[in-house]
Amino acid sequence: MKRIAILGPGLLGGSIAVKLRQLGGCRVSVWARRAEAVEEVIAAECADTATSDLAEAVGEAGLVVLCVPVGAMGELARAILPSIQPGTIVTDVGSVKGRVLAELGAIFRGRGRFVGSHPMAGSEQTGLKAARADLFDRATCIVTPDENTDAAALGEVTAFWQQLGCRVVALRAAEHDVCVALVSHLPHLVAATLINTVAAKNSHAFEVVGPGFRDSSRVASGPPAMWTEILTENSRAVDEAINALIAKLTDFRQMIAGSNDGRELREFLAAAKATRDRIFPKINNG
């Protein structure tokens, strides 16, 4: 029976465990740093074993999934290195790939077979208590192979995410970071900035918010420490994305001040609507 180790039972790690338990056919060990977190995993009955002993968690695993924040990946990778089998496949769930991938790739060059992953699932909720089996249903998971990636390991990791319900896309790490800066990191920081702008300009306005503002700002309820790490880690691509947004907002100011009967403005809004309706067909809008 396949043995899978999940390191870090947060929202992502916990949801993987819950889903694997539902699917059956594999043996799941979960590692958590804190004893209370181990107890929570045991109470949630989502793993065959739960331990704070790294060597015990990964020793017999064919696949190890690192589910800790980006900033903790390197240390954890180095810590498990002596305990994994030479052919063990290791993957992660980090939201930024460039630097982390280079670091993890180097660590597992001589032992283990590393493949970077980024399942684009999550919510503004956090922790094992928010874990759910359907978190990955139809979510996109980006895998980021490079010239050192073992082809068989890439295949196994791809199949793993597909089994959890993901659509898998392969991108180079650098391309990954540019794409997520645009569609994930930029919306996050814009949501936070939107809220702080309203708070600074006229906090009475919050008394009349509707569902539009609620949805537009939802992601800003995500964990600040985690997002600080992500935005800092991907600062170059994020800065370029903000810059591009500011340029378009500046164009927008010209358009609403313009005297061409709103034509430019209408075309701008129509282009955005057409793009969005193509990306998210009506059925997924609910």
Add this chain to the structure above:
Amino acid sequence: MKRIAILGPGLLGGSIAVKLRQLGGCRVSVWARRAEAVEEVIAAECADTATSDLAEAVGEAGLVVLCVPVGAMGELARAILPSIQPGTIVTDVGSVKGRVLAELGAIFRGRGRFVGSHPMAGSEQTGLKAARADLFDRATCIVTPDENTDAAALGEVTAFWQQLGCRVVALRAAEHDVCVALVSHLPHLVAATLINTVAAKNSHAFEVVGPGFRDSSRVASGPPAMWTEILTENSRAVDEAINALIAKLTDFRQMIAGSNDGRELREFLAAAKATRDRIFPKINNG
């Protein structure tokens, strides 16, 4: 029995009709400009009478609700003036209040009793086909009385929106326009700008969008012509809002470039999260 006339059976007008029909206790007439729209109302069975004859629709009404786009309000108001009773209460659903309110207020100064309203309900869907009885459930409706507003009429209009399920807030027209520029118009144009920025920078990024981008951009699927009118009509307050957002985004660029171990960035994100979690307690985040 109370007689209510709804002029314009779009998403808002249609939803009012559907809800009134569900509540019972009043007689509803609906006016639509086009014969096909009248047929749709009849087919939807959400009114006692449906007609394209304005005088017929409003002649016996105690309350008339103008549910047409902001740009069409003035013309419609002038058109019904000869047909309403002297004491008929007239309200509207316009998203911008300043100029329109002054215009409508003047039109109804001698005949009818006008009270401005803005039910903050809606969706990116449009038209009678999207109408639903629960559209106003727990939505905020802003009423905008001024020194000429008849107190009894204000009370009736307030009770009307409450009966439909709204929480009613009274604001001066100018304050209304500043508030909605911040919590409704700014999120809308930001969503559109976000989409157009990604499209311009790297449209491959759309292949890896997740639920965060979907929700952040949802409002951008709204009708471009309607939003062009709203943004143009409220251009002064909107321009100030954009300007404030750009200033905060510029601060943000400094923060991610900063070398203070992410403290400022974390505080910025934590402030946004705290504000949002206060406005939208977890139970409404679904």
